[in-house]
Amino acid sequence: MDNHVTRRQMIEGIRRAEPVFFRNSPRPQMVLGQGAEKSRVNPGGVADAADRMRRAQGLLARLFPESAFADRPGQIESPLRVLMASVPLLAKCDGALPIAGSIKARGGIHEVLCHAEELALEAELINPGDDLLQLAAGQSRRLFAEHEICVGSTGNLGLSIGIAARALGFRAVIHMSRDAKQWKKQLLRSHGATVVEHEGDFSAAVQVGRAASADSPRSYFVDDENSTRLLYGYAAAAHPLRAQLAKLGVYPTADSPLCVYLPCGVGGGPAGIAYGLALEFGAAAVESYTVEPTQAPALLLAVLEERYEGLHVSDYGLTLTTDADGLAVGSPSVLAGPIIGALCSGLYTESDEAMRAYLKQFYASDGLRLELSAAAGLGGPARRAQIEGLRTPSAHLVWLTGGGLLPEDEFQRLLR
């Protein structure tokens, strides 16, 4: 923590919706070393996700012929860009991820594939470890048509799950919060997904979706508040990043760590990335920071209060009002919270005004076309620079988490 501010004082600042920066003391041994046996994640899960995504390349290329990364069809990867060579400031451009245009493509498509593979194995249509191209065959599609995949989402996870599930032939039911953007609902409907709209917030949509799915036979619920399959899909991003960094001459070490800024909603995305990076480079060689809207700091409050269940930002007088729809989350994921608490070097908040200013600034300087949630981390290096006594980084990496499917008129509205 910023040594001059006590936890209580910080919580008072959060209640007033002020931007705050909490310097955390990571305890990576809780998830990586001794103590890790109590953790719900393990390195095998990340390796398994990377292997599944590799076995799915032919399938994804068949289902989504336009999906490719670096001329490799069916590969769900994104470019790493240099924004300002002098800092150096790097941007991981997950808005460019094929199919879903956001970081949610990583976790969401992985979880849909897990479930499809599981069903096909049970039906003896494939064998363990097979190439998943067979999941596009008629027999598999007929099987999937009898099943439903259901999820509660602020928007982008719904897009990722809905588009992937429909392409495989599943029914898809997406429960959306009131904050969810209309264009995301329309896009999902155009893919044949059923969108159920809720008056309540994201947490309420997840709760209703979970109950509805449990009542419905042959329905599988993707639980954004608790899913290791999603988390492993995000974590698999870390290994390919090593080669991308090396191409730019960036080699994170404990003496000069990689500083990574991660927009945070329910926490699954940032927890997965932070976990993957800690495994790939070693916890000491990475500083991961989460960023949340000043009106929705669910993970920051959870880490400050050391309470990962039963907490909602409305208990602190906050409203969840933010244009960063993907980050409009009041309660933390019970899976992601302790991982973020153990691995992240800091958690901070940003106002919508600041996010909008970064969005405009980086559109002008680098042509970045982002949704507001995706722009949240752009101020990370400047915010970290205000903290004394930190190491000199090998690079700052801002994870730009979405915006790939954003319609032009929505982007123009944000710029205004």
Ligand SMILES: Cc1ncc(COP(=O)(O)O)c(C=O)c1O
């Ligand atoms: C663009 C974008 N960035 C970041 C996030 C945060 O991910 P998580 O909710 O897993 O913390 C989301 C969530 O939907 C998102 O849509």
